[in-house]
Amino acid sequence: MTEDFAATLEEATPRATTAPGLFVCFEGGDGAGKSTQVRLLAEALERRGREVVVTRQPGGTPLGSQIRQLVLHGDHVSARAEALLFAADKAHHVDQLIAPALAAGKVVITDRYTDSSIAYQGAGRDLGADEIRALQHWAVGGVLPDLTIVLDVSPAVGRSRRGDLHDRLESEADAFHAAVRQGFLDLAAQDPHRYLVVDAALPVEQIRAVVAAAVEQVEQVEQVEQVERAEQGGAAQQPPAAGGGGA
Template identity: 50%
Template structure:
């Protein structure tokens, strides 16, 4: 027994001194040698470098009835944001993608007749799903500010209240289509239906041609949607001068803006961005 213990100790010492492959386990190395092979230990995969954290962008939607000034005010907001150093993606519904442009032509062309209210609702949802997947979400993921002329609320107001369909069902369809993406701020521009329709400078499209009662229901729908979630809406009286409207919108947008200067740059320069009026 003593001889065996001494032999084990002597073998361990000899192996430690004569080991020409430090760090290679003895058992798999010996097994490979008996097979006439050279044991190669598995390589450890290098740990992945932690990805730089990018802040999600900001999503702003402009809503309202016909002739309320959504396109003008969304454009002015985008220009103001770009002037202050933000990456801004301006977009609209329907028709922001190639597929969307085809759907827009179908949905707004007065020659499109016989389209059921449910079919109309689903076509808008299809356009929106493509819009979110290919325009809005990629822009938000890289930290851009997305300014959209119309979003889900338009379907709830037009196809829900206007067409007198179940608003909750339309909301559920659109929640699935957009994967639950909700704007950080929705600017609702309000103007009486008659005033807005009289502002139109081009021939009325299929929806604009609907009777006054339809547009009154749409406006009531927008107001009810905004009152249900006041924390993420700005309701604007769009009958006022354009500059007053622009300033009110800018004041509200300031509250949700991210810092346009990366934190690392601030650490180096010890400066902070200043948001000023233009």
């Protein structure tokens, strides 16, 4: 699993973000265990001295929390309105929290990002993955994670893990969650350099180890790019060589 990811990483284009920070996202269906893995990764990185910002979508800002409450727990919201509200949440979230944190060199770990909208509204609500992808990427201004970890869970397992408390999306039928799951897997297949798919049925500690190894690989790319940027900046500041005089 990590060997395959390492192989694709060696062939990868530069990281998705040009900011000095590191951007990691956890995606997957409801009940996949994302919040647990977000916490474990954040704790591990903080022990290594990295400054970490943990957030989620929707709900990573005060405005996002209001949108979360409205869409997931309020009165009926149409599929298109749902997609637009989630896009507004992401635009505000990037502007207010994610972009500033990355610019400051911090690690941002988010529980859900643009891919959730592509999977849930594009595939699950059948609004079209390409249309929702264009909307979401426009909303975030092209700020995409350096690494997206998809915790793959079947609808049946996800349902058993969620228990009795359900928001509007969690309450959807298994057919909806099956479409969402396939939406995530399709996204990962389209860009294997930036995605790592992990079986969410694995033990928590095994998932933690796989995630940690993948993040370390991306950090190595991050460090190389930082050195290259520093060297390019130094070269740009060098005074031009003195030219020889001619008679």
